[in-house]
Amino acid sequence: MHNPFFLMIPHWALLPMVALATLATVIASQAVISGAFSVTQQAARLGYVPRLRVIHTSTEERGQIYTPFVNWVLLAAVVALVIGFRSSARLAAAYGLADIGTIAVSTLLFFALMWARGQWPRWRILIVGALFLTLVLAFVVANTVKIAEGGWLPVTIAIVLFSLLTTWRRGRQLRDERRSELEGDLKEFVVGLRDGASTVQRVPGCAVFLSRGEGRAPLAMRANVEHNHALHESTVLLTLETTSSPRSDPDERISVADLGFSDDGISHVTARLGYL
Incomplete structure (x- = not known):
């Protein structure tokens, strides 16, 4: 072995150190x-x-999870890296830049959080932040020479992931804003439905519509009333909530609200379920 770390070790301790590594x-x-x-x-x-x-693997720790898709993506990425770089020495450049980049981003986020929460005086945050960032950025600049040697890989991955994440986030915001406009206020919808009861036919049976629980009328229910001019005699708006415990308390698992009128057959049900 020509690694300086292993060359410092006595010959008899070489194999135990390899096992430890x-x-x-x-x-x-x-x-x-x-x-x-x-x-x-x-x-x-x-x-x-x-x-x-997401599969929860513990009844005591909520954060102990397993995500199959991410696991397989990591496997494919590791295999591709090993085949592409072929040696740990060539991977060192990519690893070094990724490592110091993570430290730099974590440092920036930490001081941004301190600034937003205001637990420290602003002058103290600026002084301490400048000291840490000067040290971290010095390492970042020193590692930029590794970009051509393999450091381009983590930079490329970071840019691609950032673009995908922000694009998806913005798309969801636009979709939610449009959907919120189409759904309208739930209480106004119920009141309008009651005022225009003569034009809406109540049909036998029970209908369940999933609701986000934000005071908005479910789009499926609104579309059913507007296009079919009908609503089931018993209509349930169901909201699902996940608690921080593995199993919810049976006494608090279900709550029912009548949305202001007890005789219109429309009720809002909130089901609180554990994460398991």
Whole structure:
């Protein structure tokens, strides 16, 4: 072995150190995988990526999850990197730039959070932030020479992911704004439905419409009334909420509201479910 780290080790300790380095690599890779699962879940909740299948693997820790799609993407990416770079030495440049880039972004986000929350005086944030950022940016500049040697890969991945995430987020915002306009206020819809009861035929049966629980009339219900001029005698607007516990309390699992009128057959049901 020509690695300087292993050359410093006595010959008798070489194999144990290789085993230890292998274990450290496995632990580090598990941390990366778990972090990817967690970040993807948070991004989905914030609207930056589509909703993905998330499997909770613990009844005690909500953050202990498994995301099959992300797992397979990581596998494909690792295989592609190994085949493309063919040696750890060539991967070092890409890893170094990705590592210091992560540190720089984390530092910026930390001080941005401190600035937004206002727990420190602004002058202190500026001084401490300038000290840390000067040190971090010095490492970033020093690593820019590695871009041509493989550092272009994390930069390219970062640009592509940033473009995809922000595009998806903006698209969802435009869609939600348009949908909110079409849905209209729920209470106004119920009042208007009651005032125009003679033009709306109440048909036998029960209909359940999923609702976001934001005081908006479900688009499917509005379309049914406007196009078919009919509404079921028993109409339920269902909102699903996920609690922070693995299983919800049976006494608090279901709540029902009549939306202001108890005799129109329209009710809003909120179901609180555990994350398992």
